[in-house]
Amino acid sequence: MTRKPARMFRQQMRGSYTRKEYMGGIPGSRLSQFDIGDLRTKFPIAVHLVAMEPCLIRDQALEAARISGNRHIAKMAGNAYMFKVRLYPHQVLREHKIAVGAGADRISSGMRAAFGSPVGRAARVEPGTKVLTIWTVPANVEHAKEAMRKSGSKLPTPWRLEIEKRKGK
Numbered sequence: 001m002t003r004k005p006a007r008m009f010r011q012q013m014r015g016s017y018t019r020k021e022y023m024g025g026i027p028g029s030r031l032s033q034f035d036i037g038d039l040r041t042k043f044p045i046a047v048h049l050v051a052m053e054p055c056l057i058r059d060q061a062l063e064a065a066r067i068s069g070n071r072h073i074a075k076m077a078g079n080a081y082m083f084k085v086r087l088y089p090h091q092v093l094r095e096h097k098i099a100v101g102a103g104a105d106r107i108s109s110g111m112r113a114a115f116g117s118p119v120g121r122a123a124r125v126e127p128g129t130k131v132l133t134i135w136t137v138p139a140n141v142e143h144a145k146e147a148m149r150k151s152g153s154k155l156p157t158p159w160r161l162e163i164e165k166r167k168g169k
Helices: 059-077 138-152
Strands: 035-037 045-051 055-058 081-085 091-095 117-125 130-136 159-165
Touching: 035 059, 045 138, 055 059, 055 091, 059 081, 059 117, 059 130, 059 138, 081 138, 130 138, 138 159
Parallel strands: none
Antiparallel strands: 035 081, 045 130, 045 159, 055 117, 081 130, 091 117
């Protein structure tokens, strides 16, 4: 597990680092599901959670947002919804584990060869990116908004809600 807090990985400071086939020891994604609910029905209304700033969203934060939002909408709407996580954590996060404490000066080489080892994964997000979406019926729109509000509180970026009506219905 990483020792640095997630806020140290929030900003997009470097270029993309995604080629897993060249790296060893990358932890797997913690997202367990991407599509939840009734996947066959075409629902007329979509509620999107849209990021407003560029950032990195860790896979742990995406999983926490998914669990929180799905728990609320499943309790309130029954099975009349479809929930989708629209991001995949491609970005590999690295950390240079430096020794601290008494006697650390004899075993640590400081910042020499400080490339870092893989410690986690994150999704790169640009402004206007749809992070989560709930499709539902008009009677459950308020419940979907509340579920998205609860999900948005788990994410490290300001967000807004967009409500979209499907054409033809």
